[in-house]
Amino acid sequence: MSDNRCRGAEVGTGDEPDFDLPSREARRSRGWRGVWSRCFSISGREMGSRGLVRDQRGVAAVEFGLIVVIMFVMMAGAVDLSLRIIFQRDLKRFTTSAALALANCKDGGGGCAGTAIQEISGRMALLLPGIATTELRLGTFSLVNGKIVWGPGLTNVFQGTEEAQAKAMLSNEGDSGVLVSVKATHDPIFPSFAAKWGLVSQQFYEYTMQLSYRKV
Secondary structure, X not given: OHHHHOXXXXXXXXXXXXXXXXXXXXXXXXXXHHHHHHHHHHHHHHHHHHHHHHOOOOHHHHHHHHHHHXXXXXXXXXXXXHHHHHHHHHHHHHHHHHHHHHHOOOOOOOHHHHHHHHXXXXXXXXXXXXOOEEEEEXXXXXXXXXXXEEEEEOOOOOOOOHHHHHHHHOOOOOOEEXXXXXXXXXXXXXXXXXXXXXXXXXXXXXXXEEEEEOOO
């Protein structure tokens, strides 16, 4: 556009620039200085707009910054989700191992079970490293005269469906069982990012009930 409008505006050629000015007298009064200033102003504006369109400097940095933020949020969610699964697995592994240790006492919940319960409760920091438990229940029970009687332990109360499960497990008079349950709270390591995925602080509860003695 600027090339056509400024065509012929060359000193010494005798050509007149193709500007839509009011009259020849007006063009003469302005002189070549006004013509050249107008041509250069038009060309400068067009070249500047074309340069901005072609200038891609900094685009890669902006894209990299956006991608890094998105990837970090996804990574934080994945890490917290993995740690939550590991946390729940460790609780279940502990209750299973402790229940098996109590069930190996052949005295039906006597002195052996009492000693094992003391040992387990006193070594929680080693059995569940890095996990602060909010509740620990260790107990032994037996079926006497059709009723469940509690033996040595840290609890004498069933929760939820535990009693129904215990009655189904103790089918014969004199049968014995053990109960191990634990509660602990898991806190995400990236609270602000984990909240975007719905991963907030949550209390987990795991329990294991094991038959320790079957009367034949």
